[in-house]
Amino acid sequence: MGPTISALMSILLHLSVILVFSPFILGVIGKTKAFFAGRWGPPVVQPYYDILKLLRKGSVYSTMTTWIFRAAPMIAMAAILAAGILMPFAGLKAPIQFWGDVVLFAYLFGLARFFMVLAALDTGSSFEGMGASREMTFSCLSEVALFLNFTVLALISKSLSLSGLIGGDVSLLWHVLGPALTLVVISFFLILLCENSRIPVDDPATHLELTMIHEVMVLDHSGVDFAYILYGNAVKLFILGSFLISIILPFKTQNVFMDTAVYLSGMTGLAVVIGVIESAMARLRLNRVPYLLISAVILAVFAFIITLVRGGF
Amino acid sequence: MSLFMTSLSILAASSFLMLVSARFKRFCGYIFLSSLVAACLAGLYSMIHILCSGTPVDFRPHWVWPLGEFYLGIDALSAFFLLLFFVLFLVAGIYGYGYLRNYAGKRSIAAHYFFYHLLAASIMLTLAAKNAVLFLIGWELMTVSAYFLIIFYDEKELVRKAGYVYLIATHTGTFCLFIMFLLMGSQTGSMNLDQMMSAQYSPQLTAFLFVLAIIGFGVKAGFIPLHIWLPHAHPAAPSHVSAILSGVVIKIGIYGLIRFISIVKDFPLWCGVLLLLIGAISGVGGVLYALGQHEIKKLLAYHSIENIGIITLGLGMGMMGQAFHQDTVAMIGYAGALLHVFNHAVFKGLLFLSAGSVIRATHTGEIDHLGGLLRTLPWTGHLFLIGSLSICGLPFFNGFISEWLVYQALWGGVFHFDILGIIFSCLGVAALALIGGLAAYCFAKAFGMIFLGKNRSKEESPYKESDYMLRGPMVGLAAICVWIGLFPAVMVSFSLKTAQTVTGIPVPAGLEKLILNPLLKAISVLFTAVIIFAVLVALRKFLLKARPVRETETWGCGYALPSARMQYTASSFAEPILRIFRTLLVFKVKTGKLKKHFPAETHLSSSVLDVSENMFFRPLLYWIRELSGRLNWIQSGSTQRYLLYILFFLLILLIWKLN
Numbered sequence: 001m002g003p004t005i006s007a008l009m010s011i012l013l014h015l016s017v018i019l020v021f022s023p024f025i026l027g028v029i030g031k032t033k034a035f036f037a038g039r040w041g042p043p044v045v046q047p048y049y050d051i052l053k054l055l056r057k058g059s060v061y062s063t064m065t066t067w068i069f070r071a072a073p074m075i076a077m078a079a080i081l082a083a084g085i086l087m088p089f090a091g092l093k094a095p096i097q098f099w100g101d102v103v104l105f106a107y108l109f110g111l112a113r114f115f116m117v118l119a120a121l122d123t124g125s126s127f128e129g130m131g132a133s134r135e136m137t138f139s140c141l142s143e144v145a146l147f148l149n150f151t152v153l154a155l156i157s158k159s160l161s162l163s164g165l166i167g168g169d170v171s172l173l174w175h176v177l178g179p180a181l182t183l184v185v186i187s188f189f190l191i192l193l194c195e196n197s198r199i200p201v202d203d204p205a206t207h208l209e210l211t212m213i214h215e216v217m218v219l220d221h222s223g224v225d226f227a228y229i230l231y232g233n234a235v236k237l238f239i240l241g242s243f244l245i246s247i248i249l250p251f252k253t254q255n256v257f258m259d260t261a262v263y264l265s266g267m268t269g270l271a272v273v274i275g276v277i278e279s280a281m282a283r284l285r286l287n288r289v290p291y292l293l294i295s296a297v298i299l300a301v302f303a304f305i306i307t308l309v310r311g312g313f
Numbered sequence: 314m315s316l317f318m319t320s321l322s323i324l325a326a327s328s329f330l331m332l333v334s335a336r337f338k339r340f341c342g343y344i345f346l347s348s349l350v351a352a353c354l355a356g357l358y359s360m361i362h363i364l365c366s367g368t369p370v371d372f373r374p375h376w377v378w379p380l381g382e383f384y385l386g387i388d389a390l391s392a393f394f395l396l397l398f399f400v401l402f403l404v405a406g407i408y409g410y411g412y413l414r415n416y417a418g419k420r421s422i423a424a425h426y427f428f429y430h431l432l433a434a435s436i437m438l439t440l441a442a443k444n445a446v447l448f449l450i451g452w453e454l455m456t457v458s459a460y461f462l463i464i465f466y467d468e469k470e471l472v473r474k475a476g477y478v479y480l481i482a483t484h485t486g487t488f489c490l491f492i493m494f495l496l497m498g499s500q501t502g503s504m505n506l507d508q509m510m511s512a513q514y515s516p517q518l519t520a521f522l523f524v525l526a527i528i529g530f531g532v533k534a535g536f537i538p539l540h541i542w543l544p545h546a547h548p549a550a551p552s553h554v555s556a557i558l559s560g561v562v563i564k565i566g567i568y569g570l571i572r573f574i575s576i577v578k579d580f581p582l583w584c585g586v587l588l589l590l591i592g593a594i595s596g597v598g599g600v601l602y603a604l605g606q607h608e609i610k611k612l613l614a615y616h617s618i619e620n621i622g623i624i625t626l627g628l629g630m631g632m633m634g635q636a637f638h639q640d641t642v643a644m645i646g647y648a649g650a651l652l653h654v655f656n657h658a659v660f661k662g663l664l665f666l667s668a669g670s671v672i673r674a675t676h677t678g679e680i681d682h683l684g685g686l687l688r689t690l691p692w693t694g695h696l697f698l699i700g701s702l703s704i705c706g707l708p709f710f711n712g713f714i715s716e717w718l719v720y721q722a723l724w725g726g727v728f729h730f731d732i733l734g735i736i737f738s739c740l741g742v743a744a745l746a747l748i749g750g751l752a753a754y755c756f757a758k759a760f761g762m763i764f765l766g767k768n769r770s771k772e773e774s775p776y777k778e779s780d781y782m783l784r785g786p787m788v789g790l791a792a793i794c795v796w797i798g799l800f801p802a803v804m805v806s807f808s809l810k811t812a813q814t815v816t817g818i819p820v821p822a823g824l825e826k827l828i829l830n831p832l833l834k835a836i837s838v839l840f841t842a843v844i845i846f847a848v849l850v851a852l853r854k855f856l857l858k859a860r861p862v863r864e865t866e867t868w869g870c871g872y873a874l875p876s877a878r879m880q881y882t883a884s885s886f887a888e889p890i891l892r893i894f895r896t897l898l899v900f901k902v903k904t905g906k907l908k909k910h911f912p913a914e915t916h917l918s919s920s921v922l923d924v925s926e927n928m929f930f931r932p933l934l935y936w937i938r939e940l941s942g943r944l945n946w947i948q949s950g951s952t953q954r955y956l957l958y959i960l961f962f963l964l965i966l967l968i969w970k971l972n
């Protein structure tokens with residue numbers, strides 16, 4: 001029973017770290033945006049308040065909806081959290097890791113998205129249908145970029161598990177394959193912006209349904225369900241962000257506290273960067289977004305070529 | 314083997330019995346059902362036995378005829394395909410029985426039953442044939458009996474046309490197969506596949522044979538651009554026949570290709586690369602065409618092409634692995650392809666049967682006329698959802714397992730091949746990722762538009778759900794989807810055993826563990842997800858207990874009078890992605906112009922044209938017809954003249970031979 005219990009404990013620890021820290025990133029983004037707008041802005045812990053407030057509310061459901069509408073936020077959040085189990089954070093090892101877990105990682109996100117899209121179509125509202133259609137379009141392209149980036153990292157690290165891709169000696173590889181890794185980082189950052197519906201792909205703060213992507217899909221969700229959706233999005237941003245930070249800041253001191261500090265400051269930095277982009281850039285026109293994603297694909301291909309040439313294959 | 318022969322003879326005997334007793338409709342139906350169940354169960358038992366024990370069996374009564382011989386044999390490769398054939402034939406047959414009861418007295422159902430059994434027997438013959446001539450006989454019988462099954466609704470012109478297209482296309486393929494087998498036979502001096510296997514083929518001949526095999530088997534399998542019969546035939550046929558076509562008949566093309574690969578070993582690298590590219594093109598092309606379809610069965614037909622693409626990606630990796638002498642990669646590639654063959658048969662069968670159930674209830678397959686069926690047809694809807702999740706390769710279902718294997722093979726190529734191989738493997742990864750994303754898009758569209766929202770044509774939709782005769786087979790297939798998705802060990806080991814017959818090399822020690830261990834860990838993650846889900850459900854229930862929960866209309870963003878017609882349609886849902894790929898697709902939008910200042914009634918329709926059908930085969934066939942029109946004078950119609958031609962031809966051959 002010993003190993004099972006310890007495995008369960010490590011999964012629980014991992015999940016609680018994810019759950020505790022993820023809304024924080026959203027808070028930092030909000031604070032950065034407020035700073036650029038010359039406002040004081042809501043406190044960094046505002047996203048926690050939002051989620052708690054929503055959890056205490058009742059719900060309103062459309063008469064047109066089926067169980068899919070009610071279950072989708074929970075399925076999505078469960079799938080995203082399960083994907084989180086595969087991702088190591090700073091000093092915290094991934095509780096479950098295996099050869100090829102990148103496929104499961106990507107497909108769990110796919111499962112979450114599939115059910116959220118179905119929930120949007122369940123309402124029969126054309127606005128939500130529109131959002132769902134756009135979400136699927138962009139995710140098709142970002143998935144290609146994601147898998148190409150995984151392939152490049154797999155070539156570099158000779159591994160196929162998330163822990164292997166970003167663990168080990170990525171810091172040494174920066175000397176040899178710096179250009180390739182830089183391209184991977186940029187490409188992955190674009191994927192992160194798209195997957196989490198941030199500017200310039202989508203504007204989470206827009207007020208016009210016609211221009212929304214992700215927000216319009218969840219127009220009809222309220223109360224607990226909406227809390228799950230918000231929380232799930234925060235977790236997704238946190239997970240993808242830590243993947244990025246682990247590539248950019250691969251330092252491993254033997255000190256756990258130092259590692260954690262480096263990691264947390266990296267995550268905060270990432271949130272600030274996202275905030276700066278959101279303040280400095282306008283949203284792209286919808287028909288321009290595919291170009292952005294295609295450039296993410298092309299950057300990954302360039303990284304692939306550089307790796308092939310420099311890596312001595 | 315005796316069980317297999319029993320099963321074959323039950324089918325043959327009962328098919329003729331049904332033809333004789335066509336007048337006694339009820340009796341005929343009972344014979345159909347009982348012979349089907351008996352034959353399929355016997356067959357299933359013997360196939361599982363062969364796959365478990367791994368020893369091939371054969372049946373050779375020394376019945377020889379010119380060029381050919383009645384020689385049957387079942388090794389793991391045949392057994393694997395026969396296994397999925399028996400599964401699908403059993404469920405589709407029971408479904409078909411339930412489905413056709415509505416037509417009792419209106420149509421010649423006995424003839425349909427007859428051809429159904431004939432198709433079954435001919436497929437068994439094809440899969441077990443150890444002689445090339447016997448194989449071709451089975452192949453032809455299969456083609457013809459499938460033709461009669463497709464044209465069940467033969468009063469419709471579209472159906473008859475679809476039948477012709479199918480017949481002509483597959484015969485073009487068969488022509489290539491004739492040349493291929495004759496060349497192989499002349500090389501070895503025997504038409505037995507065993508002898509062909511031990512023969513040596515020169516590199517030029519290998520290349521030529523490979524191209525012939527790709528065309529010959531590719532027409533049946535539906536490789537782009539040879540796929541043109543598929544999107545016509547699948548929607549024309551009754552749904553259980555579509556399930557058989559998509560689940561079994563096109564897979565016989567894949568079987569033929571794999572059998573060919575295992576006979577003529579030693580392929581150069583480019584063959585594997587070619588197969589990989591065909592896979593990528595068929596996969597991406599198939600799913601893009603599917604996105605552009607508005608008719609449910611046509612959409613599913615294009616998805617068959619997509620899945621054939623995924624299978625071919627696996628086969629390509631298998632061949633490339635062999636060319637690079639990387640046995641593990643080759644093995645995983647073939648195993649992934651084979652498992653996907655099985656999985657596709659199961660979930661596509663499920664999807665076609667549930668699509669049939671939708672069409673039976675609503676009398677339409679137009680996605681844009683449907684909507685909200687999950688409430689009126691709950692069984693069909695939920696079963697279609699399971700099929701959709703499986704075909705998208707999402708975790709918990711069987712599609713995930715085989716796509717996983719194909720990804721492993723592709724990444725195996727990235728790790729173990731040389732630079733050229735790495736580039737192509739990476740291309741395969743990108744293609745498979747794109748296919749996965751687009752498939753999810755397409756099934757979000759199909760399921761969402763048909764089963765969610767509100768009915769687009771009628772306000773009230775008092776549709777009747779299918780009865781147990783139709784539901785039972787679908788539930789069975791859905792159960793297999795979930796079973797393989799959560800407990801993949803048995804099927805993975807079967808496909809590895811089968812891959813071993815293809816490569817001719819025993820499975821490397823520990824490979825099965827190497828594949829299964831990560832899969833088991835993946836499934837443990839899935840179980841964690843289920844636990845998290847349960848916790849979230851409990852939390853939601855607890856939180857909502859004391860809170861107000863209301864029901865109201867969907868938020869219309871301020872618009873007060875929404876109608877069901879204002880919902881997003883399938884065409885508009887797929888439009889953004891089709892726009893992105895418009896350079897590859899012929900995407901046509903027709904709309905009426907508004908001439909006056911005030912809005913008036915107008916129309917808009919969009920469609921995606923099949924490039925290979927409209928831009929390649931149509932002009933090609935036009936020119937062939939023009940050309941053959943000029944040569945019409947040769948065909949006078951008098952037998953004496955034809956005899957004269959033969960005489961001249963023989964004389965020329967004689968002179969040529971004497972020189």
